[in-house]
Amino acid sequence: MAFVDVIKGLLGKAGEELAAQPGFDFQADSHGLNFYLPKAAFVALQEGRGSTLQKVQLITLRMLEEQGLANPLPNGFMVLEADLAGLEAEQADLLRLPPRLPGSFAAQISGRTGNSSFRVALHLKMTDGNAPFTRKGPLLYLTSTEAYRLTPAELMGLLAWEHHQELQPEQRGEAANLRLMAELQTAARSGMRIDLSHFERLDVVVPQNIGVVATRLPDGSLLLCPSLGNGTTPDQLEKRWSQLDMGANDGVLRIDNRVVLLDPQKMAAIKEVLSNKRIPADKVAEFLTTPSAFLDAALVNLDMGFSIRVAGIGKLQHMDFGDQDTQKSDWFALDKRPASAAIILKLVQTPEELARLQEVYASAKEQGATSLTFAGQLIDVSNPEQVDKHIQKVQEAFEGATVAPVVEPDEPDEVKETVSVLLRDADDIHQGLLRKAGEAKPFREPDWDAYARQPFPHQREGVEWMMKLLGAAIQDDHANLYRLQGALLADDMGLGKTYMSLVTVGEYLAQQKAIHKSQKPILVVAPLSLLENWEDEVDHTFKSIPFRDIVVLQAGRDLNRFRVKGAERESVQVASLADEDGQMDGEAIRYALTIGPEAGAQRLDMDRRLVLTTYQTLRDYQFSMCMIDWGMVIFDEAQNIKNPNALQTQAAKGLKADFKLLATGTPVENSLGDFWCLMHTAQPGVLGGWSQFRDNWIKPILHAPEDERDAVRRKVGAELRDAVGIFMLRRVKEDQLKGLPSKTIHSGVAQPTGGLLVHTPQLSRGMKGIQLKAYDAILSDFRELRATEDMRGTALMALSQLREISLHPRLREETQLMTNTAKDAREVMAESGKLTVLLELLDQIRQKHEKVILFMVTKRLQRLLKLWLDQIYSLNVAIINGDTAAVAKKADILTRKQLITAFEAKPDFNLIIMSPVAAGVGLTVVGANHVVHLERHWNPAKEAQASDRVYRIGQTKEVHIHLPAVLHPQYDSFDVHLDRLLRGKLMLKDAVVTPEAVSENEMIQSLGL
Incomplete structure (x- = not known):
């Protein structure tokens, strides 16, 4: 189908007019598509001259350029194949790209995966049979004129297949062959329509790291077994180590329908554990205390432990927050516009109701009325034929009604369960928290000469407030669930929360250095749009930056530097590995970031490092992030963790830190439950558990008469401020910035x-x-x-x-x-x-x-x-x-x-x-x-x-x-x-x-x- 026909079909008459206009031409190459115009036409278009189609295409391409998805050329733009494959349909139509592929693929597999003769041939199946194809960038060509745009999944699968086709025979070992099948499986799960024959049943996995499982033997000694982090038990693995060639750099393990690919690093880790397989009884205590003295921590992932608040990892349980009270509103002017007579089919549910309706209708006809009210609903009866037809349908339904047979309900669909850190909940209100916090004093006088900008009075007050709570938190017992550990900075927008937070971080690091204690890494979690702002604020706040470096833990920046090679996001866990209580064995947990001393120079958690990341990244790598011992954690725009059922909220509560600061100008967006969740993250115990909070502060508002509700809200607000006391600082702009205009x-x-x-x-x-x-x-x-x-x-x-x-x-x-x-x-x-x-x-x-x-x-x-x-x-x-x-x-x-x-x-x-x-x-x-x-x-x-x-x-x-x-x-x-x-x-x-x-x-x- 020609491009013009595609546009006409999609956009109708408007598409015909658009298709007739000149637009950008494009040409596919091995990397993507080049969109171009003759040089003179491109210059004229930039000056505002050109066809309507060219103008809107230029806007679309420039928006792609702003996203980093298009590169400018002297007379056009170049867009990479992966970005074009994922383009929104609306943008693809405006650029006159071909439609999606209507066919599917079938894999013809020959040879065994262990042999170099292993081959996979892909066939394209169309409605009229198999069709030969060639790929150029994101386009699949069947002829020189018939082309289709690939989906991201199709592109992924074809790229993996093409790479394997180009391998030399000596490179086609079992690992490479199985890796191809794993990538084709991933593409199929992502939406590529492909028949993989018997390989559909094969689960190919790549371990993210190698851990260790210790089993105590009757004589008191320990038997060590490498852990693959995928739920395979030591007994299953013990029978399969013989499959590995211990002289080879990499290897493959077959466990039932699961194939485990081991790269050289994972093979070295397995050899390390198997060569130190037995720990004598008299060495067990030493091993449990210092496992790195027995195993190379640079190879084997050794447990570093979570915070006191994390009880384990398992299936996330949903918390019910109940309904909200909302007034009714007639958005569609229904009270003024009668409903169609067809609504009779819904309103009349019994023969008695039908009889009453017929009486009302007869009376309305006598009066010449064009509408009537029944069951609180205004009904249009201006067309008697329609009304009689619907009344007749209801009557026939009642006359023909029989007892319905009992039908067994279908088996419910399998519900996808979410795995997260599980928390030890602070369900009680701890009365001593306010007293301890009130007695705290700032741990040092800020050295304001160290900062490039001097504070406003309200900012000086804010820093002193943070330093007071931070000092008390550092000294409190970190093994106590109800220890002093955080606060909520709820200042109005525009009062400089970022500046105050950075000053407090600078003073914290300076104090740690002065008393010869570890200057732990600092974490800032913020919306994506603010990461660049935090980097700039560091430059504008300090005369001498106190950080070793700044890491932006985000795709497109530094995330790939610290990801375990081949690792998936940690949020992609297997819920079936959880036990009957919903918890997962620690050995089944996969960690995807390089953390801890065994990561060496590649470890993320370096001292004095400032790590900037997003709430989505925290969610996706929560287990690794919760393992790190942070100094301070700052949640910017903390309303992003207002929902206790969200994975990122669970992760935020589970983070281990000397002090957590939640900063938001809007401490509540949806309900008072948001405020509880923020305080429950910052300082568990100050408002108790959800049920206590609901009884104390939610129900009085819900049960108040409508005309008294505003007064009750104000009263509850005042009581909540008293309850959280020093743990929240809330100032409004108009009170603090007297110089602001109206x-x-x-x-x-x-x-x-x-x-x-x-x-x-x-x-x-x-x-x-x-x-x-x-x-x-x-x-x-x-x-x-x-x-x-x-x-x-x-x-x-x-x-x-x-x-x-x-x-x-x-x-x-x-x-x-x-x-x-x-x-x-x-x-x-x-x-x-x-x-x-x-x-x-x-x-x-x-x-x-x-x-x-x-x-x-x-x-x-x-x-x-x-x-x-x-x-x-x-x-x-x-x-x-x-x-x-x-x-x-x-x-x-x-x-x-x-x-x-x-x-x-x-x-x-x-x-x-x-x-x-x-x-x-x-x-x-x-x-x-x-x-x-x-x-x-x-x-x-x-x-x-x-x-x-x-x-x-x-x-x-x-x-x-x-x-x-x-x-x-x-x-x-x-x-x-x-x-x-x-x-x-x-x-x-x-x-x-x-x-x-x-x-x-x-x-x-x-x-x-």
Whole structure:
């Protein structure tokens, strides 16, 4: 199928118009695809001249470049094969790439895996039979014109197969042959459609390290056995060591249907254990105390132990937090729009109800009514034929009803269980914690001359608070579950939590050095977008950096340096290896990072090292991270560990450290349960276990009458602050930074008297034209569907459509909305009431020569607005979303922070487009003083975080936050309902709770379904 036909089929009439326009050509090579234009055409396109297709392709390719996925060429871009294979379908369509492969592969295997004659031939099976193929980069060619784009799994499998095909006969040993089968199995599990014949039943594994299992014999001696970390027992292994050629560098073990590949390092470790197999009885105590005196710790993984809080490793048990209380809201104007007569099929459940309905209906017909109310539901009866038809269906169902046969339930599907560190829970409130903390004193006077920046008064106070608790924690008994061990820095955004944390780390290391104690490594866990910010803050905070070095433990940076070769993520564990109590044998645990003294110079946990990582990396390598003895652990944007059922939260609680500092400007996002979880991580015992916390602080709010609930919330907030006492420091910006200019939040939706938002009517516009027509069509469709559909899924889909139409009624017709001139761009934007408001607002901001951030989530809208606003204001608008690089990977790729620097450096009016999720934390953009939330986030805490990117230390202009809205002429619109729901979740500043989020469950409850 030709590329033009693909685009036409995907995009219909718009696709036909698009396919007719000139776009980038591309050519496949062995590495990927080169997208190019003639040099003159490429220069013209960069100057704003070119076809609509070329312009949107250029935007798409530049967004890929910002992600580090495209490399610029003199007249185009080069994208690697792996990145193209994983490209989103929407982006692939815009670049006119071929469709996915419709066929599947079959492996024809000949020879034994132990022989060099072993071969694997791959055949491509299409609907009309087998087809020959060739691969160029991410494309599979069947002919010179018929091509398909490979998936990541297909590319993985084909690359492994091609590599094996290129091996010389002497290189095709059993290990290489089995490795090919393992890689093909992995590709199949990842989605490659391939028939591996009898090898489907073979499980090929590569051990991450070799440990040791000790069995005590009757005479008191110990028998040592190498452990492969995959659950194989010593008895199973004892019978199979003879399979290994002890003179060879590598080896292969067959254990039932499992094949274990051993590289030279693993073979050396096995030989080390087997050569020291017996520990005499009189040496057992010495061996248990110092195993490294008997075995080479550089080869064999020896247990280093977890923190006092870790009880073991096993299946994670879910914690039930109960339902949330949510008011009902008529999002679809159902009270004003009668339901279809088809809803009778759902409302009438008994013959008695049918009789009552018939009576009500007969009365309505006599009165000439077009609607009636039954079972609390307004029903459209304007079409008597439809009503009679549905009543007849219900009547026939009752008349034909019989006793249904008893059907045995199907066997439940196998539930994938999660393996994590298991915690010794601090279920009780330890009354002595507050007393011990209150008596603590700072362990030293900060040497402020050692720092490049002098603190504000509130920052000096914050450092002294941290040092007081840190000093007490260092001295407390580390073997006591209820020891002093952490705190929550809940300062408002923009007060310098990063600076205060780094100063405290510097003082901790200096004190450890002064008293001749180990300067343990420091761990910072933060969202990906903040890692670069932490690196920069180190340079700006210290005159002389106290760290040995800085390691960014993240893919694309330093993670591969410290990963055990061939190791998978530790979160990929085998739950079946857990015993009946849910725990795993320590020998079955796989560690994927090079830690401990046996790792030598490659160990991650070097003294004085600053390790920066993300919550996802902590989750994926939690067992290794929990083994390390950290000095201080800092959790930046700690609301990321608010969920006690998340693996990253379990890992955070299990980390071993002298002191844990949780830093967040939003200590609660969803409920008071978030605050409990954060404090339970920072200082277990101060609020007790979940059941105690729920009884003491949650239930009083839930059981309070609606008109008293705000007062009860304030009372509970005050009680919680008293309960945590010194373990939390909470200051708000307005109280601490007296020099900050004013901040005003303007809303296009009318606000209640005394609210925090200012109603600004100019920020709202009524729907009209195609926007009103599209919006009403969704309401009507929902009214019809709710008669027969599962309303939960239907309602959420309809809400998503209403949200989209509120932005622009033709947002899904992206190709038809691409414009060539500023005049055309303004006309297309005028189809939306909200975008009309946006243009008026931007024109006003331009007249003031000020800068603005536009926040929105939808990527399609981000791309279109960049195109339109570039044309209208002659700008090159940057987009920062989840695809934009957070950490520098290549010198020519701009990161989020660099894009912001360029945005602020431009004099006069400028604007930038951001996602509130990707750019909502950590970044400072004080060059702008206007924020527009074009698409509001469901979570008001994230919305506030995003807004406060401009309201921080260094801001000199008055800050304005704009919340535009589009209104319906008859009913409350989507924007009105969302504003009401988010406003209802906001807590007063004197409560410990900051804005709550809106969960999907709460959204469903608010619909009244």
